[in-house]
Amino acid sequence: MSADVLLPAARRSLLGRADAVVKLAGALLLTAVLVVSADPVTSGVVLLGELLLLGLAGQRPLALLLRAWPVVVAALVSGWGTALLAEDSGPVLLDLGVTEISAGSVAAGAAIALRGLALALPGLLVLLTTDPTDLADGLAQTVRLPARFVLASLAALRLVGVMVAEWNTLAMARRARGAGSGHGPAAALREFGGQAFTLLVQSLRRATRLSVTMEARGFGAGPRTWARVPRRSWRDAVVLGACALLAAAGPVVSVLAGQHRFIWA
Amino acid sequence: MTATAAAAAPVAAARGARVEAHGFGWHHPGRAEPALHGVDLVLEPGERVLLLGPSGAGKSTLLHALAGVLHDDDGQSRLGELLLDGVSPEQARGRAGLVQQDPESQVVLSRIGDDTAFGLENLAVPREQIWPRVREALDQVGLNLPLDHSTSALSGGQKQRLALAGAVAMDPGLLLLDEPTANLDPTGVEQVRDAVLSCLERSGATLVVVEHRTAVWADAVDRVVVLGRGGGITHDGPPAEVFGAAADELRAAGVWVPGWVPPTRPAPRAPDAPAVPLLTAGDLSVSRRQPTRRQLRARRRALRTGRPATDAAAGRDLPPAVADVDAVLRRGRVLALTGPNGAGKSTVALTLAGLLAPVRGTVTAHPGLERGAGPDPLAWSGRELVARIGTVFQEPEHQFLRPTVRDELEHGPRLAGAGPEERRRRADELLDRLRLAHVAEANPFTLSGGEQRRLSVATVLATAPDVLVLDEPTFGQDALTWAELVDLLVGLVEAGTSVLAVTHDAEFVRALGADVLDLGEHPPRVLRPAGTTGEGSR
Numbered sequence: 001m002s003a004d005v006l007l008p009a010a011r012r013s014l015l016g017r018a019d020a021v022v023k024l025a026g027a028l029l030l031t032a033v034l035v036v037s038a039d040p041v042t043s044g045v046v047l048l049g050e051l052l053l054l055g056l057a058g059q060r061p062l063a064l065l066l067r068a069w070p071v072v073v074a075a076l077v078s079g080w081g082t083a084l085l086a087e088d089s090g091p092v093l094l095d096l097g098v099t100e101i102s103a104g105s106v107a108a109g110a111a112i113a114l115r116g117l118a119l120a121l122p123g124l125l126v127l128l129t130t131d132p133t134d135l136a137d138g139l140a141q142t143v144r145l146p147a148r149f150v151l152a153s154l155a156a157l158r159l160v161g162v163m164v165a166e167w168n169t170l171a172m173a174r175r176a177r178g179a180g181s182g183h184g185p186a187a188a189l190r191e192f193g194g195q196a197f198t199l200l201v202q203s204l205r206r207a208t209r210l211s212v213t214m215e216a217r218g219f220g221a222g223p224r225t226w227a228r229v230p231r232r233s234w235r236d237a238v239v240l241g242a243c244a245l246l247a248a249a250g251p252v253v254s255v256l257a258g259q260h261r262f263i264w265a
Numbered sequence: 266m267t268a269t270a271a272a273a274a275p276v277a278a279a280r281g282a283r284v285e286a287h288g289f290g291w292h293h294p295g296r297a298e299p300a301l302h303g304v305d306l307v308l309e310p311g312e313r314v315l316l317l318g319p320s321g322a323g324k325s326t327l328l329h330a331l332a333g334v335l336h337d338d339d340g341q342s343r344l345g346e347l348l349l350d351g352v353s354p355e356q357a358r359g360r361a362g363l364v365q366q367d368p369e370s371q372v373v374l375s376r377i378g379d380d381t382a383f384g385l386e387n388l389a390v391p392r393e394q395i396w397p398r399v400r401e402a403l404d405q406v407g408l409n410l411p412l413d414h415s416t417s418a419l420s421g422g423q424k425q426r427l428a429l430a431g432a433v434a435m436d437p438g439l440l441l442l443d444e445p446t447a448n449l450d451p452t453g454v455e456q457v458r459d460a461v462l463s464c465l466e467r468s469g470a471t472l473v474v475v476e477h478r479t480a481v482w483a484d485a486v487d488r489v490v491v492l493g494r495g496g497g498i499t500h501d502g503p504p505a506e507v508f509g510a511a512a513d514e515l516r517a518a519g520v521w522v523p524g525w526v527p528p529t530r531p532a533p534r535a536p537d538a539p540a541v542p543l544l545t546a547g548d549l550s551v552s553r554r555q556p557t558r559r560q561l562r563a564r565r566r567a568l569r570t571g572r573p574a575t576d577a578a579a580g581r582d583l584p585p586a587v588a589d590v591d592a593v594l595r596r597g598r599v600l601a602l603t604g605p606n607g608a609g610k611s612t613v614a615l616t617l618a619g620l621l622a623p624v625r626g627t628v629t630a631h632p633g634l635e636r637g638a639g640p641d642p643l644a645w646s647g648r649e650l651v652a653r654i655g656t657v658f659q660e661p662e663h664q665f666l667r668p669t670v671r672d673e674l675e676h677g678p679r680l681a682g683a684g685p686e687e688r689r690r691r692a693d694e695l696l697d698r699l700r701l702a703h704v705a706e707a708n709p710f711t712l713s714g715g716e717q718r719r720l721s722v723a724t725v726l727a728t729a730p731d732v733l734v735l736d737e738p739t740f741g742q743d744a745l746t747w748a749e750l751v752d753l754l755v756g757l758v759e760a761g762t763s764v765l766a767v768t769h770d771a772e773f774v775r776a777l778g779a780d781v782l783d784l785g786e787h788p789p790r791v792l793r794p795a796g797t798t799g800e801g802s803r
Contacts, residue, residue, distance in 0.1 A: 133375055155373050161417060162369055172620045173663035176656035177724065178647035178680040194666060201710055202662060209370035216332045216363035217373070217384035217431060227382035227395045 013059060014235055015129040021138035022236040023130060026243030027122035033247045034119050039261040040111035041254040047118035049246040054125070064128070071120045079113025122243075132157050138230045147224060155210060163203055170195050281310030281471040282360055282438030284331065288345030290496070291326050291335060300326040302344055303497035306490065310438070313465065313472040315482050315504070318492030319518035320713065320743065324475045327492070328441045330354060331473065332363040349439060359388045362432025366444040366741070368424035377403065377419070377427055378412025384435040402434035403427075405467060406460040420606050422453025426460050433464045440465065442474040446481060447741040450606045450769040454481055461485075477743050480523040483508070491515065519715075519743030527748035530755040532778030533597065540595035543634040543732055543763050544617060544642070544654075548626035549590040551609060551616045586612045588625075589788045594732055596633070599754070599764040599777045600791070604784035610767040611659075611736050613784065617765060618656040618734040619643050634731050652681045655725030656734040661717040665709040670701055670720060673709055677728035695723045699753070715746040722753065733757065735766045739773050751776045 015023065034046060051061040065072055082105070089104030136154040139145045174180065180191045214220070254260035290302030301323030308314060318324050329335045330347055333354035337343040349357045362384075365371055374380040381399045390398070399412070406426040419427060425445055432440065442461065446454040458481055465472055474482055489507040491500040491514070500511040508515070508522055515522050586609030594600060594617070602610045615621045617628055619642025629640050630653070638649040645653070658664055667673040674692040683691070696702040699719040704712055709720055718738070725733065733754075739747050754777060758764055768774060774781060781792045 131375075133379060158372065158375055158416075169658070169660075170663050172615060173656075173658045173660075174666065175647055176618065176620055176650070176654075176658070177664050177666055178651035178677060178728075179666055180647055198662065198665065202660075206367070206370045209365060209367055210373070212329065212332075212334050213363070213365065213371050213428070214373055214383075215334045216361070217435065218358050218387035219383070220387075221358065222387075223389050224386045225389050225392055225395070227379065227386050227392060227399075229392070 013129065015059070015125065015239065017233075017235055018129075018239045019138060019142075019230055019232050019236045020126075020130045020135040021142045021230065022232070022240050023126050024135070024138075026240050027126050029243050029247045030122045031119055033250055034115060036263055037251055037254065037260065038111070038115070038263045038265070039254055039259045040107065040114050041257055041259040042250040043111060043114040043118045045253045046246055046250040047114055047121070049249060050118060050121045050125075053242055053246070059125075064124070067128075068120070068124050071124065072117065075113045075116035075120070078116055079109040081109075082112040083109030133228075134230070137226065137228050141226055142230055148220060151219070152214075155214065156207070159203065159206065159210065162206070163199060166202060167195070167199060170198055280438060281312070281469050282350050282357075283310050284308035284439065284471065284473075285348040285351075286345070287347075289327075289330070289347045290344035291323070291330060292342050292344060294339065294342060299323075299344060299496070301330075301492075301496070304345070304492070306498065306501075308471055308473070310471055311469050312488055313486040314474070314488045314490055315479065315486040316473055316475045316490050316492065317479065317515060317518075317520050318499075319494045319520075320715070322492040322494050322518075323496075324492060325443055328363065328443050328473065328475060331439065332361045332441050333357060334363070359384070359435050360437060361439040361441055362435055362437035363441045364425065364428045364432055364443065364445045366447050368421045368428070368448065371428035371431075372416045372419075372424055373431075375416055376413045377408065377410060377416055378414075380416055380427060381430045381434050384431055388435060398434050398436075399430075402430040405433060405464050406430045407456065407463075420453065422449050422456050422606065425449065425453065425457045429457065429460055429464065433468065436468065437470055439471045439473070442472070442476070444476055444741070445474070446476065446478070452605060454478075458482070458485065477519070477741075478521045479508075480521065483523045494518070516744065519745035521744050526772050526776070527744045529748050529751040529776050532776060533599075533755055533758045535598070535778065540597050541633050542593045542595050542631050544594040544631065545629045546590055546592045546613075546617055546626065547629065549592075549613070549616065549623055549628065550588040550625040551586055551590070551612045551621065552624045553586050553609075553612055587784055587789070590626075590782075590784070591788075592617070592782055592791065594763040594765055596731070596763055597758055597761045599758055599766065599779035601774045601777070601779040601781045602765065602767045602784060603769065603774070603781055604786075604789075608784040610784055614734050614736055614765055614767045615656070617642075618654050618732075619645055619650055620656065648680050648682075651677050651725075651728045651730065653730055654732045654734060655728065655730035657721050657725050657736065657738060659737045659740060661721035662710060664721055664724065668708055669706050670709055670712070671696070671705045673720065673724050674727050677724060681728050691727055695727060699723045699749075714741070715743060718742060718746055719749065722750065726757070731761075731763060733762055733764045735764065735768075737767055737769070739768065739770045747773070 030046060030050070034043060037043070054061045054064065083101055084099055084105070086105035086108035088100060088102040090102050092100050092102050093106060094101040132154060136150045140147045140150040174191070174195060179194070182188070182191065251260055284306065286304045286306040289304040290299050292299035292302075304327065316324050316327065326335070331349065331354055336355065347354060349360055354361060372380055373383050378399055381402055382395050385395045385398060403409070406429050408423060408426050408430060416424070416427065440461070446457050449457065461472070462485055464470070472486070474486070476482055483504050486504060489500070489502065489504050490498055491507060491511055493499040499514065500507045512522055516525065516527070590613055592600060602614055604610055612621060616623050619628070622643055628642055630638070630642055634653055636653070638645050638653065642650065642654060665673060667676050671692050674695050675688040678688045678691050696705050699722070701716060701720060701723065704716060709717065712720060722738070738750055742750070751773065754764060758777070764777070766773070766777070766779065782789055783792065
């Protein structure tokens with residue numbers, strides 16, 4: 001499945017052709033800055049920069065946010081929750097009786113929502129523009145994670161695609177036996193459990209056979225070579241440079257504006 | 266030759282390997298009986314051997330041991346001695362290549378080039394040698410696709426050839442094939458066999474192949490070895506000799522001896538007058554992609570009001586797998602859906618069975634079938650469906666819902682509203698008829714392949730549906746299960762059931778005297794079996 005995950009446009013883009021490990025490092029850098037900073041200015045600047053970079057990299061930021069709508073919804077919900085619960089300060093904007101929303105709590109909520117989005121975006125981008133095989137190659141050869149672990153995870157990832165197809169077949173096969181004719185949440189839960197159990201049994205069997213396949217091809221013992229070499233180019237310097245610049249710009253702007261606040265402050 | 270030498274000198278390693286077994290066997294920990302024992306065998310380099318025997322005789326165990334993937338961790342499992350070029354197979358990494366039955370569990374990586382290179386990387390072949398060898402291997406198995414072609418986009422036959430390429434790229438001296446064509450259509454079977462033979466021609470490797478359908482390999486091997494159920498080797502010799510001397514033993518074990526079809530009840534005679542229609546497909550186009558709920562609603566509305574819905578709303582913009590199918594399922598008749606892989610046979614069958622939505626056209630249940638549930642099978646509840654159309658999927662395990670065999674058989678009747686006495690009576694009858702009484706309290710997942718197939722048919726029969734839909738019911742079945750299945754279906758058809766079978770199995774079609782709808786032709790049309798009176802297809 002992994003090769004099909006990427007849209008052709010994503011694969012051809014600047015980010016799609018950049019080295020997987022470089023992208024991962026850039027994303028880690030950005031998230032590290034956001035994790036330690038709690039103020040809305042840092043998050044805002046980084047988010048803005050991320051969207052800008054996306055545009056430059058040939059992605060359509062709005063389309064991306066639409067595809068990743070659960071992340072957006074989660075950010076908004078956590079923002080709303082914060083606005084409700086944060087300590088009130090400043091003028092009251094909305095009085096709901098049990099709780100009231102003040103300018104201060106809205107600011108806190110907005111900060112949380114911004115930070116959530118800015119944190120999620122880099123990871124999402126790495127996911128959407130990286131072929132899992134390339135990432136595995138990079139992790140094993142550049143970062144030097146154990147080959148056995150990396151390749152086993154990669155093979156397992158391919159099975160996830162097989163499992164998705166199998167889940168749909170299972171639903172049909174079970175309807176043919178009259179499954180799912182019960183009503184109510186309890187019946188639905190039972191049916192889901194039964195279907196999941198069958199999927200699990202099938203997957204375990206398949207995984208066992210796959211491990212025999214891999215071992216029969218000499219996997220798991222002794223030194224190995226790599227057919228593919230991660231190739232780095234000017235693109236990787238550009239991507240890493242842009243990420244570093246952005247990671248620095250956020251806190252710098254925020255400090256200059258006198259807004260910067262560490263998470264522990 | 267040792268593993269290091271094999272890796273360092275791949276060209277020299279390309280000679281056939283020699284196999285020696287002395288009193289060899291394997292006893293899995295915690296099992297009462299060894300899976301395999303008392304095997305004495307010498308295979309000379311370059312020999313091509315077909316390995317046969319009843320199920321449970323340990324054929325796969327022997328192949329796995331030769332492939333070096335069985336490990337004797339506690340020192341208690343291995344019996345006797347097994348040598349590959351004079352060393353234990355576990356020590357001879359890369360000397361044996363293995364191809365198994367299930368195409369899906371033989372693909373490791375997501376691009377065909379990477380997947381073929383996987384074994385070479387593991388053998389630490391230098392990078393500059395890897396890609397030429399990958400190209401050569403893919404070329405040998407006839408898989409002429411770009412190296413970055415997705416492995417998920419391959420057909421079953423192509424996946425098996427890819428698995429073969431992954432094995433032969435390693436230049437193994439011993440090629441091990443464990444039912445490599447059991448799940449393939451006739452074209453795929455030929456492709457895989459021809460690819461194997463061309464690889465052997467080039468490399469001179471020794472071959473050991475396990476396969477129930479022996480006709481595929483009978484002319485290609487020069488030796489047949491039969492394992493006995495009680496251990497050891499019962500027959501060993503040239504194919505003609507063994508198939509003659511061991512014919513009765515092999516038939517009794519369910520092996521498809523070349524040129525032999527197990528005897529079954531005579532096919533039901535076609536009625537003189539057209540039989541009662543139960544289910545009609547009119548101008549049917551089907552798609553593997555499913556319409557959304559919204560599209561389905563629009564479609565129902567359009568059918569009700571007679572006004573056409575827009576293409577997008579009706580799901581008509583989905584890519585059709587098959588177009589313009591007309592078919593009628595009639596009481597007491599069998600219709601076989603045939604055609605090449607990817608022709609959409611299963612999709613048509615599942616659409617007729619009320620499990621998939623048609624993209625265009627209609628599936629209509631006649632009054633004799635719908636009995637008040639309405640003419641559209643897709644709209645029936647699970648309860649209504651099981652009493653009218655029973656569908657048996659290719660993989661029996663997909664359809665098991667209950668913890669015991671008996672419970673499984675009572676499930677359908679319970680849904681249909683039968684009382685406890687009635688349920689027990691029907692379950693007992695089916696257990697008896699399908700020889701499952703000895704496993705009545707067992708978990709369905711623990712049954713053997715043949716038992717699972719019989720159970721999956723029995724569970725559907727428990728509600729006595731008027732229409733039976735079967736998806737490749739004979740794939741991978743031994744001759745015994747095959748014959749039982751044919752007998753059972755002939756009995757049902759004589760009693761008035763209508764059967765729709767997706768199948769590649771020409772013997773099966775003949776044994777049932779089925780009408781044939783070939784989806785490889787356009788437009789698909791129904792062919793009658795020779796010697797029956799014609800009846801209109803509508």
